[in-house]
Each structure stands twice: as structure tokens, then as C-alpha cells.
Amino acid sequence: MNKGDVTIKDIAKELKISPSTVSRALNDHPDISPATKKRVNSLAEKWNYVPNPIALSLKGGGTKIIGVIIPEINHYFFSRVISGGEDYANEQGYNVMICQSNERYENEIKSVQMLLDSRVDGILVSVSKRTRNMEHFHTIIKRGVPLVFFDRICNEIDTDRIIVDDEEGAYMAVKHLILEGRKKIIHLSATPTLQISKDRIEGYIRALNEFRIPVNEENIVKCDEIEEADWIIPSLLNSSQKIDAFFCVNDFTAAQTMKIVKKHGFKIPDDIAIVGFTNGRIAKLTDPGLTSVDQHGYEMGQESARLLLERIKDKNRPTQTRIIKTDLVVRNSSSPTA
Amino acid sequence: MNKGDVTIKDIAKELKISPSTVSRALNDHPDISPATKKRVNSLAEKWNYVPNPIALSLKGGGTKIIGVIIPEINHYFFSRVISGGEDYANEQGYNVMICQSNERYENEIKSVQMLLDSRVDGILVSVSKRTRNMEHFHTIIKRGVPLVFFDRICNEIDTDRIIVDDEEGAYMAVKHLILEGRKKIIHLSATPTLQISKDRIEGYIRALNEFRIPVNEENIVKCDEIEEADWIIPSLLNSSQKIDAFFCVNDFTAAQTMKIVKKHGFKIPDDIAIVGFTNGRIAKLTDPGLTSVDQHGYEMGQESARLLLERIKDKNRPTQTRIIKTDLVVRNSSSPTA
DNA sequence: GTGAAAGCGCTAACAG
DNA sequence: CTGTTAGCGCTTTCAC
Numbered sequence: 001m002n003k004g005d006v007t008i009k010d011i012a013k014e015l016k017i018s019p020s021t022v023s024r025a026l027n028d029h030p031d032i033s034p035a036t037k038k039r040v041n042s043l044a045e046k047w048n049y050v051p052n053p054i055a056l057s058l059k060g061g062g063t064k065i066i067g068v069i070i071p072e073i074n075h076y077f078f079s080r081v082i083s084g085g086e087d088y089a090n091e092q093g094y095n096v097m098i099c100q101s102n103e104r105y106e107n108e109i110k111s112v113q114m115l116l117d118s119r120v121d122g123i124l125v126s127v128s129k130r131t132r133n134m135e136h137f138h139t140i141i142k143r144g145v146p147l148v149f150f151d152r153i154c155n156e157i158d159t160d161r162i163i164v165d166d167e168e169g170a171y172m173a174v175k176h177l178i179l180e181g182r183k184k185i186i187h188l189s190a191t192p193t194l195q196i197s198k199d200r201i202e203g204y205i206r207a208l209n210e211f212r213i214p215v216n217e218e219n220i221v222k223c224d225e226i227e228e229a230d231w232i233i234p235s236l237l238n239s240s241q242k243i244d245a246f247f248c249v250n251d252f253t254a255a256q257t258m259k260i261v262k263k264h265g266f267k268i269p270d271d272i273a274i275v276g277f278t279n280g281r282i283a284k285l286t287d288p289g290l291t292s293v294d295q296h297g298y299e300m301g302q303e304s305a306r307l308l309l310e311r312i313k314d315k316n317r318p319t320q321t322r323i324i325k326t327d328l329v330v331r332n333s334s335s336p337t338a
Numbered sequence: 339m340n341k342g343d344v345t346i347k348d349i350a351k352e353l354k355i356s357p358s359t360v361s362r363a364l365n366d367h368p369d370i371s372p373a374t375k376k377r378v379n380s381l382a383e384k385w386n387y388v389p390n391p392i393a394l395s396l397k398g399g400g401t402k403i404i405g406v407i408i409p410e411i412n413h414y415f416f417s418r419v420i421s422g423g424e425d426y427a428n429e430q431g432y433n434v435m436i437c438q439s440n441e442r443y444e445n446e447i448k449s450v451q452m453l454l455d456s457r458v459d460g461i462l463v464s465v466s467k468r469t470r471n472m473e474h475f476h477t478i479i480k481r482g483v484p485l486v487f488f489d490r491i492c493n494e495i496d497t498d499r500i501i502v503d504d505e506e507g508a509y510m511a512v513k514h515l516i517l518e519g520r521k522k523i524i525h526l527s528a529t530p531t532l533q534i535s536k537d538r539i540e541g542y543i544r545a546l547n548e549f550r551i552p553v554n555e556e557n558i559v560k561c562d563e564i565e566e567a568d569w570i571i572p573s574l575l576n577s578s579q580k581i582d583a584f585f586c587v588n589d590f591t592a593a594q595t596m597k598i599v600k601k602h603g604f605k606i607p608d609d610i611a612i613v614g615f616t617n618g619r620i621a622k623l624t625d626p627g628l629t630s631v632d633q634h635g636y637e638m639g640q641e642s643a644r645l646l647l648e649r650i651k652d653k654n655r656p657t658q659t660r661i662i663k664t665d666l667v668v669r670n671s672s673s674p675t676a
Numbered sequence: 677g678t679g680a681a682a683g684c685g686c687t688a689a690c691a692g
Numbered sequence: 693c694t695g696t697t698a699g700c701g702c703t704t705t706c707a708c
Contacts, residue, residue: 005457005481007701018679023703031677050455054401055701057392058684073420074619079412083438095456098436100421117388118433119343143343226622255623262625281412284564285593287600287625345685356695361687369693393685396700 006049015039026051057119065095066308067115067123071103071152076251076280077297078126081150084301085124092309094121101128112136122146122308127154129191146311150304151295152194160307161321162300166196169293169326170203173247173275176291176328178211180335182245182273185213186236188223188257190249197249200277204247224249229256237264244272245334251276255286258333273334279327289331291338300324344385353377364389395457403433404646405453405461409441409490414589414618415635416464419488422639423462430647432459439466450474460484460646465492467529484649488642489633490532498645499659500638504534507631507664508541511585511613514629514666516549518673520583520611523551524574526561526595528587535587538615542585562587567594575602582610583672589614593624596671611672617665627669629676638662 008026012019017036025032025040026049043049057063066089070078086096097120099111108128115123116139123140125147134154140147141157150162170187177185187204190197201220208215223232236243237260246261248254254276258268266272268288276283279294303322311317330338346364350357355374363370363378364387381387395401404427408416424434435458437449446466453461454477461478463485472492478485479495488500508525515523525542528535539558546553561570574581575598584599586592592614596606604610606626614621617632641660649655668676 005701008703009701019701020680020703021678023701024678027703033677036677052701053456054392054395055684056703058390058396058686058700059702059704060684061703063392073411074414074417076412079417082411086436086438090452095435095452097433098420098424100424114428114433118391252619252623259623259625281590282620282623285590285597285620285624287597343685346687347685357685358687358696359694361685362694365687371693374693390685393700394687396684396702397686397688398700399687 005052006044006047007052008049011040011043011047011049014043062121062312063119064093065097065118065120066305066312067097067099067111067118067120069099069101069108069111069115069123069125071101071126071128073098073100076282077151077278077295080297081126081301081304084298084303085305086301088302088305089309092305094305094309101131103129105131105133109136112140116140116143116145120145122148122312124148124150124304124308125154126150127152127194129194132193144315146308146315148304148308148311150300152196155195158319160311160319162304162307162324163321164196164295164300164324165326166199167203167206169277169295169328170200170247171207172203172326172328173277173291173293174204174207175210176330177245177247177273177275177334178207178213180269180273183213184241184243185219185245185247186243187220188229188232188246188248188253189220190222190224192222200249224253226252226256229253229260233257233260234264237261237266246272246274248274248276251278251280251282251290251292254290254292254333255282258286258290269332269334269336275334279329283329283331286333288333289338291331291334292329294327294329296324296326343390344382344387345390346387349378349381349385349387352381400459400650401457402431403435403456403458404643404650405435405437405449405456405458407437407439407446407449407453407461407463409439409464409466411436411438414620415489415616415633418635419464419639419642422636422641423643424639426640426643427647430643432643432647439469441467443469443471447474450478454478454481454483458483460486460650462486462488462642462646463492464488465490465532467532470531482653484646484653486642486646486649488638490534493533496657498649498657500642500645500662501659502534502633502638502662503664504537505541505544507615507633507666508538508585509545510541510664510666511615511629511631512542512545513548514668515583515585515611515613515672516545516551518607518611521551522579522581523557523583523585524581525558526567526570526584526586526591527558528560528562530560538587562591564590564594567591567598571595571598572602575599575604584610584612586612586614589616589618589620589628589630592628592630592671593620596624596628607670607672607674613672617667621667621669624671626671627676629669629672630667632665632667634662634664 101108148160276292279292283290439446486498614630617630621628
């Protein structure tokens with residue numbers, strides 16, 4: 001510990017009473033006389049006494065730290081989730097430890113190990129793109145540590161989950177495109193193993209079905225990174241079909257798609273409309289502004305932390321899944337009159 | 339603690355030896371016989387024994403946690419710093435706790451308090467825009483906790499510092515603009531109290547001086563947020579002077595400036611060139627691509643963590659300041675031939 | 677109403 | 693080479 005740290009013993013010595021009395025006074029124990037309480041508390045205040053969390057943890061009160069494993073911090077959505085989760089956790093007297101998997105399975109395993117070794121009270125996870133084996137998550141459960149998944153959930157483990165209403169978000173986006181007169185809508189989709197991909201594809205299909213537009217499997221293309229867009233978009237544009245809209249799985253891919261589409265001489269939104277997913281900071285900065293599905297990351301972070309802390313307090317509660325509503329934010333990339 | 343946790347005692351009991359022997363065996367103490375060491379280590383391995391960090395901390399070994407206070411996690415540069423710092427710290431057996439000030443002085447104070455209360459071994463800080471009073475940082479020093487500033491440093495406190503070569507970065511950017519034939523270069527600058535603002539302004543001035551272009555105070559405008567750009571840029575464009583370049587303090591402002599400039603009918607880079615600072619993900623996504631000064635955030639994070647850990651190990655070392663070089667990344671927003 | 681003592685998991689000084 | 697003891701800061705029986 002560091003020098004400035006005042007302990008319960010110091011106070012006891014100064015006041016010539018026992019450490020246990022000080023402890024009780026500090027915790028407002030009914031046995032202690034008001035007079036003693038007052039003396040203790042005022043000295044504690046004067047000396048800036050702060051209980052040593054380490055000692056508390058060792059006594060068995062938990063570490064008051066929750067771990068978070070996310071793919072990348074450098075992602076508008078995830079950073080918003082972190083903010084929401086951190087704010088809620090802090091309010092409740094918890095601290096947050098963040099680990100990034102960088103979308104790599106091995107890093108995810110290391111992070112789980114690290115958080116477990118650190119004796120965190122609970123763990124919040126959004127699964128990496130490349131994770132197939134879920135063994136490390138089972139380990140968390142076996143160790144008796146509460147686990148909550150958010151956004152990129154793991155279906156094979158029965159835990160609390162918080163998800164975005166991806167299906168509905170995708171549905172709204174595609175419906176909007178259809179109502180704007182689009183017929184040939186390409187869906188640039190994420191890694192097929194992720195549940196969010198499946199859900200967004202379903203929403204896309206539901207909207208097409210509703211308007212009796214035939215669904216063509218070839219119009220659903222795995223493309224969720226800028227580098228992929230660089231070669232996929234040109235090849236799509238050069239194909240014989242006349243595409244009039246792209247519904248993209250994230251804003252970055254959407255922005256890059258927009259850039260490529262413009263370079264090919266198409267006008268946006270006149271010739272081709274584009275919709276993204278996230279509604280991050282770039283959505284306002286593209287030219288034209290990008291229509292995008294807002295995922296309410298901050299709210300999701302808060303809910304995730306809330307669910308995790310509830311479970312920490314009551315480990316036997318039945319698991320639940322909460323769904324965060326999405327919103328479509330329309331800008332000029334899909335509608336001339338937005 | 340949680341159920342699965344094996345302790346030194348458990349191992350001692352199983353092996354019918356004392357806990358101290360187990361402890362020594364685990365730490366490869368020379369006094370212990372190879373035979374005992376082997377028995378202990380293999381059982382420890384088998385039972386997945388992991389030393390309880392809480393107990394270690396209580397013994398006085400420190401918490402092996404370092405705190406980081408940054409303005410916003412949701413910022414390309416800062417998130418890169420976090421990644422670099424986290425990677426280095428983890429390598430060295432430390433964990434990281436991140437706090438966001440959201441550019442608010444009161445949050446910064448709370449974060450300092452929280453980290454101090456959590457007994458972190460050291461703190462890394464990048465000062466918020468709105469911080470004027472440095473009292474809370476002095477508190478850290480008084481408590482004997484190592485403190486290192488990065489990027490947005492505090493000059494009135496003698497600590498280790500890691501800064502970006504802002505002056506040189508700005509100089510390179512402006513020199514590049516001049517060599518591209520620009521004469522009337524507006525500098526959109528950050529909060530004037532920050533040292534980085536001053537340094538970038540100096541670099542701007544040095545470049546102009548070098549080419550004997552008169553420096554006009556009015557061409558240095560405080561404008562570092564999208565919302566400010568929304569009204570400042572139009573008023574600049576409508577003024578009588580014919581501006582041919584903007585050197586912006588960050589990529590977001592640059593992107594927004596680009597958008598507004600285009601809306602006013604100017605061609606980029608033909609009529610007006612734009613340069614940003616950060617070289618984040620948006621720099622590739624604007625249309626045209628944004629020329630920007632790369633700050634090497636990841637490297638800065640690593641260096642910061644390294645300096646902090648060095649100080650944790652040797653509190654009496656003289657303080658030092660390290661400078662991270664910047665790079666100019668040229669794209670089409672400033673040069674037709676990039 | 678308050679104190680003494682034990683213990684959380686671990687290490688280290690002191691014995692043998 | 694190994695065991696015993698004490699103690700890190702705190703809470704919590706158990707005594708008085």
C-alpha cells in the first residue's frame with residue numbers, strides 16, 4: 001500500500017479504542033454509542049480514511065470489479081456500450097476491467113483467464129467473430145462466476161443476454177429502402193456464424209417478402225470490412241444486374257461502399273441508396289450523410305451491467321434475455337428529402 | 339472468492355506439508371528440495387492453482403493494476419493508446435482500469451478518487467479540455483502514487499510525460515500545403531489552454547515563416563468540434579478572403595469541414611485543400627481521402643505504460659519526457675496526385 | 677457498549 | 693530442507 005493510507009488501526013490508536021469498535025462505528029452498527037460513532041466518523045473524515053478494498057475483498061466481499069470482453073474498443077458501438085456499462089457499474093460501486101479480443105479466439109481465451117485470475121465478480125462478453133469453440137465460456141460458469149452476453153451472444157450457453165433487435169432493425173432499414181422505390185437491394189452481411197448476421201438477414205428477407213420482392217440468395221454477400229468492400233463492391237457493380245441499393249452490416253463498410261459507388265459514377269441516393277448499421281460518428285460525416293440503424297449502445301451497456309450485477313447478487317435467478325430496440329435514422333444516402 | 343478456487347492450504351493438506359513449504363516450492367525457493375517442488379508443482383498444475391492476487395496485494399505487493407484517465411474512449415487516437423498501454427501492461431503482468439472524463443473536470447476528479455481508492459499502482463492521464471485546476475493531480479503525487487501524463491500533459495507538475503511531436507507534425511502538414519501551392523491556410527485549432535494547441539500553432543507558424551508567408555492571427559481559429567465547424571466554416575468561406583487550405587486539429591473537424599466546403603461548391607483539393615490530425619479510420623473514408631498527421635497512438639500507449647511501470651519500480655528516478663514522432667500521410671484531400 | 681481473537685490467502689522472519 | 697508464527701486491513705463471532 002502507499003504511505004498516505006490511513007487504516008482503522010490508526011484511528012483506533014488515536015482514539016484509544018479498539019479497531020473493532022472503529023469498524024463497527026464506521027459501519028453504523030447499532031451496538032455502538034452515538035458519541036463514539038461521532039468521534040470515529042469525524043476523525044475518519046478528517047484523516048480521509050478510505051476502507052482498503054483489498055482487505056474487503058480478501059474477507060470475501062468480492063472484488064467489486066467486473067470484467068468486460070469486447071472485440072474492439074475502437075468501435076463506436078462497443079465504446080458506447082463500455083460507457084454505459086461503466087457508468088452503471090460505477091454508480092453501483094463497481095469498477096470495470098476491459099479486455100479486447102481484437103476478434104481473435106486466442107485473445108478471448110487469454111482474457112477469460114486473466115479476468116478469472118483477477119477474481120472479478122462477473123464477466124460481460126461480446127463474442128469475437130472467429131470464436132467457434134465455447135469451452136472458455138463454460139469455464140467461467142464452472143468457476144461460479146456470473147456471465148452475461150451482449151450483442152454477440154453465445155446460444156449454447158444458458159445465461160442472461162442482452163441483444164439488439166437486429167431482425168427488426170434490418171427489417172425497418174430494408175422496408176424504408178423499398179418504400180423509397182428500391183427493388184434490387186444487396187445486403188452486405190457479417191460473419192455468417194454470428195447470430196446477429198442471421199437475424200439481420202431474416203429482417204432483410206421479411207421486408208422483401210412483405211412487398212413480394214423475390215429473395216435472391218446471391219444478393220446476400222458476406223462483406224463486413226473495408227478491405228472486402230474494396231474488391232466486392234466493384235465486382236457487384238460491374239455485374240449485369242442493376243443494383244439500386246446496399247444495406248450494409250456496419251457504417252464503415254457502408255462508408256467505403258459509398259465511396260466506391262460514387263467513384264463508379266453513380267449518384268447517391270438517386271442511382272443507388274445506401275444504409276448502414278450502428279449510426280456512429282461517421283454516419284454524419286459521409287457525403288451525403290448515411291442513413292443508419294441506431295443500436296443504442298450506451299443503453300445496452302447499462303442494461304448489460306444491470307443484468308450482471310443483479311445476477312451477482314442473486315445467482316439462482318432464472319436467466320433472461322433483454323432486447324434493445326433499434327431506430328432507423330434517415331439521412332440523404334437513402335432519401336433525397338431527408 | 340468463488341468456489342473453484344484452490345488455495346495453498348488445500349495443496350498443503352493434500353500433500354501433508356506446511357503451507358509455507360508449498361508457497362516456497364511454488365516460488366522456486368532454493369531451500370526446497372527438488373522432490374517437494376515437483377510434487378507441489380504438479381498438484382498445483384493438476385488442480386489449476388492460481389495465486390490469489392488479492393492476498394498478494396494485501397501483503398504489500400501492490401495491486402498490479404494501473405489506472406488510465408482519458409477524455410473519451412470513443413476516439414481513434416485514445417483507443418489506440420489504450421490498446422498499446424494495455425498490451426504492454428498485460429505483458430508485464432499488470433491489468434488496466436480505464437476511466438473516461440468525457441472532457442469534464444468533475445469527472446476527472448471523481449476518476450482520480452476512484453483509482454486512488456482502488457489502490458492502483460500508478461496512473462496514466464491525458465488531461466480533459468476543461469481542466470484548469472490541477473489540485474487533484476497533486477493529490478495523486480502526495481499519496482505517493484506514480485503519475486504519468488501523455489499527450490495532453492500538465493506542465494505545472496514534474497512527472498514523466500509522453501507527448502506527440504505536435505509542433506513538427508503541424509509543421510510538416512503546413513509545409514506540405516505550401517509546397518502544394520497553398521497560400522491562404524486557415525488553422526482550425528483546439529482549446530487554447532492545451533499545450534498541444536500551442537505546439538501545433540507553433541508548427542503552423544514556423545512553416546509559414548520558413549516560406550515567408552505572413553502570419554495573420556485571424557487565420558488561427560478555435561474550432562475542434564463538428565458543431566463548431568457547422569457555423570464557423572461557412573462564415574469563413576463567405577468572408578472576402580480567398581481561402582485555399584484548412585489545417586484542422588483533428589480528423590472529425592476536417593471531415594466536417596470537407597463536407598461543408600464541398601456543399602459551398604468548392605472542389606477538393608483543386609480549390610481548397612484539407613489536412614487533418616490523427617489519421618484515424620475516417621481519414622480513409624472521406625471523399626476524397628483525408629491527408630492527416632499520424633500520431634502513432636498505439637506506440638504512445640506502450641511507451642506510456644513502460645514509463646509508468648519503470649517509475650513504479652523505481653520511484654526516485656529523475657523524471658523524463660519522451661517524444662513520439664509524427665508522420666504525414668498524404669491523401670487526395672491535399673494533393674491530386676497522392 | 678466495547679474489546680480480544682480468529683481468519684480471509686499468502687509470504688517471510690525465525691526456528692529447528 | 694521444512695515447520696511455526698505473525699501480520700497485511702478488515703469484519704465478525706464470542707466474551708465481558
